[in-house]
Amino acid sequence: MRTRTCCSAGLFLAAVLIAGEAGATSYVGFGGGYSVPAGAEVWGHIYNDDGVVTQIDTITFDPGWAFEAQFGWEANPWVDFEGALRYHKFTSPADSADDISAYETIGFEGGVRFHPRRGFSNSGPYLRMGVGSYSPSIEFKDGMSGLSNQTTLGYYAGLGYVHELTSKLGADLRGTVVVYNAFRPETHGVELRSVFYAISLSLIIF
Numbered sequence: 001m002r003t004r005t006c007c008s009a010g011l012f013l014a015a016v017l018i019a020g021e022a023g024a025t026s027y028v029g030f031g032g033g034y035s036v037p038a039g040a041e042v043w044g045h046i047y048n049d050d051g052v053v054t055q056i057d058t059i060t061f062d063p064g065w066a067f068e069a070q071f072g073w074e075a076n077p078w079v080d081f082e083g084a085l086r087y088h089k090f091t092s093p094a095d096s097a098d099d100i101s102a103y104e105t106i107g108f109e110g111g112v113r114f115h116p117r118r119g120f121s122n123s124g125p126y127l128r129m130g131v132g133s134y135s136p137s138i139e140f141k142d143g144m145s146g147l148s149n150q151t152t153l154g155y156y157a158g159l160g161y162v163h164e165l166t167s168k169l170g171a172d173l174r175g176t177v178v179v180y181n182a183f184r185p186e187t188h189g190v191e192l193r194s195v196f197y198a199i200s201l202s203l204i205i206f
Contacts (some may be wrong), residue, residue: 001010026073027122029172031202035066036086038177042100043191044139059100061090068200070114070172080113082128086178088198103192105136107178109156122206128176129157136182136192147188154180154194162204170204 042059066089072082090102110131118124132155137148166192175197182192 002202010079020027027071028206029070029202029204031172031200032065032067033198033200034063035090036197037061037090038195038197041193042103043185043193053110059092060093061103064088064090066198066200070202077117078114080115082111082113085111086198088196099140100138101190102139103136104192105134107167107195109133111156122162122170126186127159131155132178134182135181136194138192147183147190149182152180152182168206170206172202172204175199179189
């Protein structure tokens, strides 16, 4: 976990330096927003003495907030290579009787961004997609110890629009869907099947 975090931080720092040197063909951004679970569920597997699942309890979550950092650089006039660091937290409903109170995830994503050819402005829509490495954790009520997973692979896709405010600054509004599965029911007793939508607004530095 520590190695992956250091590597991610190093890549982000490199992107900041590249953005400062390369002008409008590279960028970094910081922001946050609202996250909506659309199938983010914890499945609790209960086994009998023979190791066969006899019952599955499903726990759903309320929408939550998120923070995001992004970076990218132009590979050609229509395609950027991009990356993102993200944090999300979701809580279970207040009237839920389940032992699970919340789940959160930290992710590092890498992929491509497709956009119209840039001209006199960096403003324009884009389509993004790629893969991610996600580290989710589940929190329990009443002081019970939590459950964390080191990493799991997933994928993302989204749409966005960048509006150039000045030659060096822009605003980026985008929506992203993130999909991944985590935990092994035969060893953890639970399985996380996560699908959520992240709507974020970021300040972009070109």
